Amino acid sequence: MYGLTLIAILTITGGAIAYIGDKLGTKVGKKKLSIFGLRPKHTSIIVTIITGILITASTIGVLALVSQDVRTALFGMEALAKQLSTLNQEVTGKNAELATSRAALEAKNAEYTALTLKVKDTAERLSAITEELSAVMAQRDRTARELQQTQADYAVARGDLGKAQQAINTLQDTKNQLDKRVQSLNEAKVTLQEDVDRLNQLTTRLGQGIQVVREGSIIYRAGEVLSTVILPGGESKSDTERALAEAIYDTNQHVIDRLGIEDRSLNVLWIAQADFDKVATTLAKIPQDAIVRITANGNTVYGEPVIGQINLFPNNRIYAKGETVQMAVIDLGSKTEQPEEAVMSFLRKVNVTAVNKGILPDPIQGTVGAMNGAEFYDTVNKVKRYNKGKVMITATAKEDTYAVGPLKIEMHIQGGAE
Structure with missing residues (x-):
């Protein structure tokens, strides 16, 4: 229409x-x-x-x-053509990395198949030697019994001493040869068992290597914060781009330290040029300081580059020093209210209130601050002093707190609350 x-x-x-x-x-x-x-x-x-x-x-x-x-x-056709060219280059790089990973996986699979065949062959040889050893040991036992019988016959029939002695010597020689054969087979069995154990260990390690190639060990989870900095707004575009580039460089060095890479000139953190330009333009226009938070755009496996994402937030003051963050009344006379659980529930409410007020939470854990164990149990002990009745708990900000956080609070306990 x-x-x-x-x-x-x-x-x-x-x-x-x-x-x-x-x-x-x-x-x-x-x-x-x-x-x-x-x-x-x-x-x-x-x-x-x-x-x-x-x-x-x-x-x-x-x-x-x-x-x-x-x-x-x-x-705008020229700008779209440039952006399309940039995206095509990124796709080409990703395809090359994928081809390299597939080639490594195929090589590992071939090596794993060869070792599996070798283990199977060695196991079959060990089984054959074990069967031969059993047969030789049975023959040795029969020879030993024959020797005992011959010796008994010798004791009975002394008249045929020469013949019996010859039979004894022959059987003794046969027994000695069989003993040597048994010893040789036992040594071969031990050697083959050691080879089988070594090959099994190698197969296990190779299987673990293939699993790492297939699934990878996750270094960064999607949304995990790589760095957070405060940058001034309203600056010239060149100064803003320079400050933003320095923040990305520092983050790249932090990722290199995390991965244990010796070559510090590598670019292991990838930021799309379009995202960089968009954030730089926005930051140059706003008239106040802003929070620049760089996060992982997806799960990152060891050996892969970290695909980063830049997020921009205004760094407003959320709480003034001494300002009340949360208040609550705990009824200690109620059987359902336990001091530890009550304080923990109160702290969760503080976290929710601070997030709703504008403090940026951790993307993974969702928290805006932390209280150490000593402070927590000191608050619990203060609450426990009031055996019965209602207790007022108040959380106030220790200092001026901005959106970047973290929120540090002081706990105030007052008995006889209504």
């Missing part, structure tokens, strides 16, 4: 201008008017040309006035 209306407007406007031009040309022709000393015929032609120009100009003007796409096509 909108398109039909626009076409109708353009048609009516063009027709009106053409009609007026035609009338003016006719009038000029009839009255033989002259412009710039030209002949009336040429003057009529100029009026017709001007009419055509007005039709074209009015058409383009109306389209540009009512359509953002037309304005973009006329005046």
